[in-house]
Amino acid sequence: MIEVAIMIEGQNGLNWPRWMRMAESVESLGFAGLYRSDHYTNASPPDLDSLELWVSLAWLASHTQRIEFGPLVTPMSFRHPTMTARMATAVDDLSGGRLTLGLGVGWQEREHDHFGWDFLDAPGRFARFEEGLEVIARLLNSDSPVDFDGEFYRLKEAILLPRPGRPGGPPILIGGNGSRRTLPLVANYASEWNAVYIPPDEFARRSAQLDELLAARGRALSSVRRSLMTGCYFGRDEAEVMRRLKGDDARRERLRKMGVVIGAANEIVDQLGKYANAGVQRIMLQWLDLDNLDGLEAMATNVLSQI
Numbered sequence: 101m102i103e104v105a106i107m108i109e110g111q112n113g114l115n116w117p118r119w120m121r122m123a124e125s126v127e128s129l130g131f132a133g134l135y136r137s138d139h140y141t142n143a144s145p146p147d148l149d150s151l152e153l154w155v156s157l158a159w160l161a162s163h164t165q166r167i168e169f170g171p172l173v174t175p176m177s178f179r180h181p182t183m184t185a186r187m188a189t190a191v192d193d194l195s196g197g198r199l200t201l202g203l204g205v206g207w208q209e210r211e212h213d214h215f216g217w218d219f220l221d222a223p224g225r226f227a228r229f230e231e232g233l234e235v236i237a238r239l240l241n242s243d244s245p246v247d248f249d250g251e252f253y254r255l256k257e258a259i260l261l262p263r264p265g266r267p268g269g270p271p272i273l274i275g276g277n278g279s280r281r282t283l284p285l286v287a288n289y290a291s292e293w294n295a296v297y298i299p300p301d302e303f304a305r306r307s308a309q310l311d312e313l314l315a316a317r318g319r320a321l322s323s324v325r326r327s328l329m330t331g332c333y334f335g336r337d338e339a340e341v342m343r344r345l346k347g348d349d350a351r352r353e354r355l356r357k358m359g360v361v362i363g364a365a366n367e368i369v370d371q372l373g374k375y376a377n378a379g380v381q382r383i384m385l386q387w388l389d390l391d392n393l394d395g396l397e398a399m400a401t402n403v404l405s406q407i
Contacts, residue, residue, distance in 0.1 A: 175206030240269035291340035
């Protein structure tokens with residue numbers, strides 16, 4: 101059975117009232133989790149409210165009881181990995197062990213330029229990301245001080261105290277579809293692979309590639325959870341679906357080919373079934389309208405009861 105969670109874009113007008121309402125709804129409606137992006141801005145104007153990631157997750161940890169949560173994903177370029185590890189451990193412990201630490205390379209050049217973060221070229225970003233992954237993984241897993249001497253990060257007798265409540269700390273999630281760079285990093289460091297906007301057949305192919313990489317490293321295939329973040333256009337009926345698609349039926353087909361989940365309840369359930377058959381264990385449906393809580397409730401009522 102596939103688990104259904106909600107993902108929101110934190111840079112699309114997220115503020116405290118919206119975050120509080122969304123958390124309460126996702127928790128009470130029975131979704132498996134609530135995830136959010138970590139951005140200052142969108143790739144183009146206008147700039148909207150953008151509630152800071154870790155402050156919002158600390159609030160979520162202490163104001164919900166059941167749902168899992170985390171960043172999808174936090175760029176390594178925004179914070180030193182030792183600080184990310186410290187915050188993630190603290191938030192995970194505060195929540196009773198419900199955080200998944202989603203980590204990413206960072207892709208949006210505009211926000212890096214506006215706020216003074218080094219963007220780097222693609223090889224540099226991945227080199228920095230891999231170093232940061234190793235730093236975080238070693239700090240989470242080591243009960244003794246850690247030394248590290250890399251190109252981007254250096255540690256000397258560094259240790260996280262208090263030690264994580266969960267052995268090994270919060271599980272690491274790596275997001276992305278790339279078979280050359282991303283999947284090998286998943287096989288080396290992650291407890292969850294989160295694919296992004298791909299259809300079921302492509303997900304199955306990439307998941308099989310990950311299986312091969314895990315086997316080559318002596319890791320059990322079940323040691324990495326398989327999840328997917330994708331878009332969602334839900335309507336209570338066909339008329340509402342078409343309103344959300346702005347009456348463009350050709351757009352529906354284009355989006356479906358990208359892996360976007362579209363339709364009324366029965367169509368959504370059918371698409372989720374195809375993803376489950378492809379190996380998706382948890383799907384994070386991107387809910388862009390932060391104020392459409394009635395629609396979220398309707399989807400929970402009519403979809404979750406069927407899966």
